[in-house]
Amino acid sequence: MRIDVVTIFPEYLDPLRAALLGRAIERGLIEIGVRDLRDWTQDVHRAVDDAPYGGGPGMVMKPQIWGPALDEVCGDKTRLVVPTPAGRPFTQAMAHEFAAEEHLVFACGRYEGIDQRVIDDAARRMPVDEVSIGDYVLVGGEAAVLVMVEAVVRLLPGVLGNKLSAEQDSFSDGLLEGPSYTRPEVWRELAVPDVLRSGNHALVDRWRRDQALERTARRRPELIDRLPEGSLDKHDLRL
């Protein structure tokens, strides 16, 4: 997979080259390019924004700059992802969809966002997703791209050390994951649940399922309602 990010703050994306993602790049599992939108400006001030039509606060990013940038960075296999507070919620299911793509381009807006015609024009040539990472307002798209790239790249084969880690994620079965424990057995008078030290894998699996269901019902009850038909067995339903 190749990922390109277009931004006016390329240094904001430096964390993409650290830790797990950095190792995935070194191992050739992914290629990541970060491009400075100002490289496509033609004026001495390298302006990327202008006042909004219809008035109102803030500035809007210019289509004459974004258009040529995306023309150059995007190809015939590109899926364009545009972070925006007005986007569809980014979910684990969407992360899996993105992980199956050959080429992702992330367009990072700033100010009040990117002129809508840039997105509409791109949508004439490629799949475009306007996506939000949550119901709160950021200053630009870069932080959202860091979140989405991490969520997507960790799903790629070979990136995570232990294959099961991705498969047993929160949300992989529609539920939040339950609590995790490691040594020591007792810490500050708090003990690890006995079942986890029983060596009985069936009991451990059952306990973990119960914990996931109870935590989901308590913290995200709407996820229970969204489970596919037949997801809950008779043992689950007794909870």
Ligand SMILES: N#Cc1c(-c2ccc3ccn(Cc4ccncc4)c3c2)n[nH]c1N
């Ligand atoms: N994904 C995502 C986001 C953003 C986001 C993303 C891109 C841009 C570009 C510019 N802004 C600033 C802005 C624009 C319009 N209205 C208010 C603020 C952005 C915010 N905010 N909150 C999220 N969950």
